[in-house]
Amino acid sequence: MVTDTYSQVRVRFAPSPTGFPHVGNIRTALFNWLFARRYGGIFILRIEDTDTARSVEGAVESIQDGLRWLGLDWDEGPVFQSERLQLYRDGAEALVRSGRAYHCFCSPERLQAVREEQTRNHLPPRYDGHCRELSAAEVERRLAAGETAVVRFKTPLSGETGVRDLIRGEVVFSNANLNDYVLMKSDGYPTYHLANVVDDHDMGITHVMRADEWISSTPLHVMLYDSFGWEPPQFAHLPMILGPDKAKLSKRHGATTISEYRDQGYLPEAMVNFLALLGWSLDDKTDLLSREELVANFSLERIGKTAAVFNKPKLDWMNGVYIRALSPGEFARRALPYLERDLPADIGRPLNIDYVASVARLVQERAKKLDELADLCEFFFRNELSYPCEDLLVKGMEAALAREILNRVSLVVPTEQDWSAVSLEEAVRPLSDDMGVSTKQLFGTLRVAMTGRTAAPPLFETMEVLGRERCMSRLAHAVQLVERQHPELASGTGT
RNA sequence: GCCCUCAUCGUCUAGAGGCCUAGGACGCCAGCCUUUCAAGCUGGAGAUCAGGGGUUCGAAUCCCCUUGGGGGCACCA
Numbered sequence: 001m002v003t004d005t006y007s008q009v010r011v012r013f014a015p016s017p018t019g020f021p022h023v024g025n026i027r028t029a030l031f032n033w034l035f036a037r038r039y040g041g042i043f044i045l046r047i048e049d050t051d052t053a054r055s056v057e058g059a060v061e062s063i064q065d066g067l068r069w070l071g072l073d074w075d076e077g078p079v080f081q082s083e084r085l086q087l088y089r090d091g092a093e094a095l096v097r098s099g100r101a102y103h104c105f106c107s108p109e110r111l112q113a114v115r116e117e118q119t120r121n122h123l124p125p126r127y128d129g130h131c132r133e134l135s136a137a138e139v140e141r142r143l144a145a146g147e148t149a150v151v152r153f154k155t156p157l158s159g160e161t162g163v164r165d166l167i168r169g170e171v172v173f174s175n176a177n178l179n180d181y182v183l184m185k186s187d188g189y190p191t192y193h194l195a196n197v198v199d200d201h202d203m204g205i206t207h208v209m210r211a212d213e214w215i216s217s218t219p220l221h222v223m224l225y226d227s228f229g230w231e232p233p234q235f236a237h238l239p240m241i242l243g244p245d246k247a248k249l250s251k252r253h254g255a256t257t258i259s260e261y262r263d264q265g266y267l268p269e270a271m272v273n274f275l276a277l278l279g280w281s282l283d284d285k286t287d288l289l290s291r292e293e294l295v296a297n298f299s300l301e302r303i304g305k306t307a308a309v310f311n312k313p314k315l316d317w318m319n320g321v322y323i324r325a326l327s328p329g330e331f332a333r334r335a336l337p338y339l340e341r342d343l344p345a346d347i348g349r350p351l352n353i354d355y356v357a358s359v360a361r362l363v364q365e366r367a368k369k370l371d372e373l374a375d376l377c378e379f380f381f382r383n384e385l386s387y388p389c390e391d392l393l394v395k396g397m398e399a400a401l402a403r404e405i406l407n408r409v410s411l412v413v414p415t416e417q418d419w420s421a422v423s424l425e426e427a428v429r430p431l432s433d434d435m436g437v438s439t440k441q442l443f444g445t446l447r448v449a450m451t452g453r454t455a456a457p458p459l460f461e462t463m464e465v466l467g468r469e470r471c472m473s474r475l476a477h478a479v480q481l482v483e484r485q486h487p488e489l490a491s492g493t494g495t
Numbered sequence: 496g497c498c499c500u501c502a503u504c505g506u507c508u509a510g511a512g513g514c515c516u517a518g519g520a521c522g523c524c525a526g527c528c529u530u531u532c533a534a535g536c537u538g539g540a541g542a543u544c545a546g547g548g549g550u551u552c553g554a555a556u557c558c559c560c561u562u563g564g565g566g567g568c569a570c571c572a
Contacts, residue, residue, distance in 0.1 A: 016572045051571055108570075115569090124497040124568060150570050168500075177498050177568090185570040192572045216499055216567040239501085239565095246564065277507065277520095284509035285519045304508080307565060311506045314521040324534075366533045376532095394531095429530095443530035455532035 009041025010206050013067075013074070014196070016048040017059035021066045022256040023310060024211060024241040024249050027275045031238060032209050033072040034276065034298040044203060045077035048196070050189045066258040070268045071291065079203070081195050088190035091198045091228070092151045092183050100227040101183055103139045103149040104131040127152065127180045151184035153193075153220065153227075161219040166207075166236040166300050173219040181220050193217060197224040200233055209236045212307070213248075236300055239279045240307040249310065256310075265338055265370025266315065270322040274315045278308045288321065320368040331364050332357035335373050342374030347381045355380075358465045362457035377457075380465065385452035385474060389485040392478060394444035397437075399486040403479055405437065405445045410475045419468045421460040428460075449478035 013029040015021060021029075036043035045067070049055055060078070067074065081088075095101035104127075115125040132154065143149065156175045163171045183194040190198070200208060215237045225232035243253035250256070261271055269291060276294050277287060280303050289297070323331065336356055340349060359380045360373075367373055379385060392402045408431055414423045428446070432439045447459050450471060456462060463471050483489055 014572095018572065048572065054571060104570090111569085119496080122496045126497095126568080148570095152570095171499065173498075179568075182570050187570075189570090191570070196572090211566095212500080213566050214572090217572095237500095242565075244506090248566075274507095279507095281508055283519090287507080287520050306501055306508095308508090309506060311521070314507065317521055320534090363533090365535095432530095439530050441530090447531060451531095453531090457532080459530060 008206055009036055009039045010044065010204050011036050011041060011209060012044040012046050012077075012200070012203065012205055013072075014046040014048050014199075014210075015063050016051065016054075016192075017056060017063065018051060018054040019056055019059060020062045020257045020259065022249055023258060023261070023275065024256075026066055026070065026258045027241055027278055028209065028211055028238060029067060029072055030070070030272065030275050031280070031298075031303070033074075034294055035207065035209065035300070036075075037295045038298045041206075042075045043073075044079065044205075045074040046079045046199060046203070047077075047081065048192060049080055049082045050192065050195050052187065052189065062257075062259060069258070069262055070272050076203075079199070081190075081199065084195075084199070085189065087202065088195050088198050089184070089188070091194060092190065095153070095183070095224075095227055096151060098227065099154065101151050101153050102132060102134070103143065104152045104180075104182075105134075105142055105147050105149050106130055124177070129180060132180065148186040150182045150186050152180040153183050153224070155180050155220070155223065161222055163215070163218045163222055163235060165215070165218075166234055167239075167303055167305060168215070168237060171215065171218075173216075175219075178219060181217075193220055193224065197221050197228075201225070201228070201230045205233050207234045207236060209238060212237045212240050236303070239304055241278055242307050242309045244309060244312075246307075246309060253310075263371070265367075265372070266319050267322045267326075267334070267370075270315070270319040273322075274318050278310070279304055288318070316368045323367060323370075324365050326364070328361050328364065329357065332360040335360050335370060338370040338373050339377075342371060343378060343381060344374075347378075351381075355465075362461055362465065366457065379451045379453065379456070380462075383470075385477065387448060387452040389481050391448040391454055392445050392482060394441045394448075395438075397441055397445070399482050400489055401437070401441075402445050403482045403489060404435070405431070405442055406449060406475050406479045406482070408435065409446060410472060413468070413471070416468050419464065421458075421464040424460040424463050449474055 011032045013032050015025055015029075033043050035041070045064075047060055047063070049060075064078070092101060096103065106127075110130075111127070114128050114130075118125050131152075139149075155178045159175045161173050161175055161178070163173070165171055181193055182191050184190055199205075218235060218237075222232055241249055243249050243256075245253075258271075262268075272291055272294070273287075273289055276289065276298075280298070282289065282297055282302070326334065332353070336351065336353065339351055339356060343351070359377050363373060363376045366376060392406075393399060394402075409428055412427045412431065414420075414427050428442070429439070431437070432442045435442070443459050444454070447456055447462075448454060450456075450459065450463055450466065466474075
């Protein structure tokens with residue numbers, strides 16, 4: 001049984017609170033979560049807040065909100081690295097003691113100058129090893145004198161470091177191309193590399209699943225595990241998610257922050273399904289998978305290697321599929337907050353949930369996103385409709401005919417007690433033959449009078465929901481509109 | 496500039512030597528349904544598998560080169 005090979009699975013999602021999570025981050029979280037759930041493992045949330053300068057207010061909350069929204073529950077955490085500083089300091093110290101790391105006193109200015117020189121000479125920008133061989137005595141003296149220092153990893157000058165990646169296979173880096181990376185910053189905080197490795201080991205992480213952009217720093221991590229004498233976890237570098245221009249996802253691609261998708265009315269289950277398919281696939285024909293099916297089938301073997309462009313039209317389609325699959329009651333429940341938010345302010349609040357439910361039924365299969373709802377059904381909530389008179393004149397009909405249609409309809413329409421879509425249709429449809437008018441024209445004119453638009457939900461069901469009183473007043477209003485626009489009708493030719 | 500990496504329809508992808516005259520999905524186009532819009536159904540266009548060399552009886556699938564894309568090269572993660 002597969003479960004046995006992975007019985008100890010412990011994975012983590014480790015974002016840094018330097019901004020709000022975007023779909024790329026969340027996709028990484030999702031894969032980790034799916035992997036944990038698939039093999040009965042533990043999913044941990046760890047906040048990598050070691051950059052005091054770049055940390056953003058509210059970021060931690062928005063990360064948690066995003067995960068909760070999508071139902072990606074974590075078993076441990078959030079663990080904050082800022083609360084574990086001693087652990088990293090001890091680690092750095094141990095490395096210095098064992099000669100795998102050293103103190104560096106170079107000023108930012110000097111480093112800058114070195115880098116510029118290297119760039120000028122078309123050399124890769126790297127630390128030049130200025131402090132690499134300082135004597136222990138000198139280091140001690142300068143430290144005692146209060147000089148600020150960082151701790152750098154003493155990367156071997158020769159040899160190679162191999163990274164075994166579950167998705168990429170073996171990736172080899174030659175040490176000469178690697179840098180003497182900073183492990184501890186002068187402010188006493190660890191860099192990502194140190195904190196990440198120390199924590200992954202300390203927390204017993206078995207699989208590191210992260211975006212592909214990290215692979216080039218993985219040899220350092222491998223060397224760190226080795227220097228500490230620790231067994232490294234398994235690595236799986238996930239293909240990146242790109243914007244439509246095939247560049248790394250960023251703000252300029254528009255909506256990328258996960259909360260924006262919620263605000264626009266994407267369903268979490270659709271989002272999960274869609275994101276899962278960015279870099280992973282089940283087979284050659286399945287693209288609709290429930291959360292349970294995803295969990296049951298997820299596997300590292302079926303993660304691809306190629307970066308994926310975030311393809312919004314497909315997300316929209318998929319969201320529509322999920323919207324239509326909702327029970328009417330559930331749809332109404334989910335639609336309500338969006339209508340409360342998006343309907344014009346002059347429409348009274350709170351909205352009546354029963355009325356919303358009857359309206360929602362009619363627009364459910366017409367929306368791809370919940371934020372389209374207000375526009376789709378605003379006319380259900382208004383008293384006064386406003387639309388151009390010409391819209392009543394379907395297919396170039398005479399104003400007189402439009403007026404006649406409107407008047408005749410108001411005469412045949414059923415009573416309050418009998419007000420239903422079925423009886424409405426029974427009463428109105430015969431008018432088509434009686435008047436020698438096509439149903440297209442008859443219903444078209446009526447539709448505009450009832451909804452103020454040329455495209456709307458089914459006419460009679462709409463009228464049923466609107467109710468007799470509202471329909472009668474809309475008919476009257478439409479007649480008025482025609483007569484006002486066409487004074488020539490005034491001479492009493494009305495029916 | 497240096498290092499790593501990827502490469503199948505516009506996009507997401509299936510494909511792990513013969514099942515491929517390359518399959519599915521989105522999008523697009525057409526038709527059907529129909530009182531409009533959707534939804535649904537049916538059909539269609541769309542990839543000489545980046546290009547070039549090999550290996551093999553046989554390659555989208557293996558190897559090499561080229562080209563193109565992406566990522567990385569901070570006291571940021």
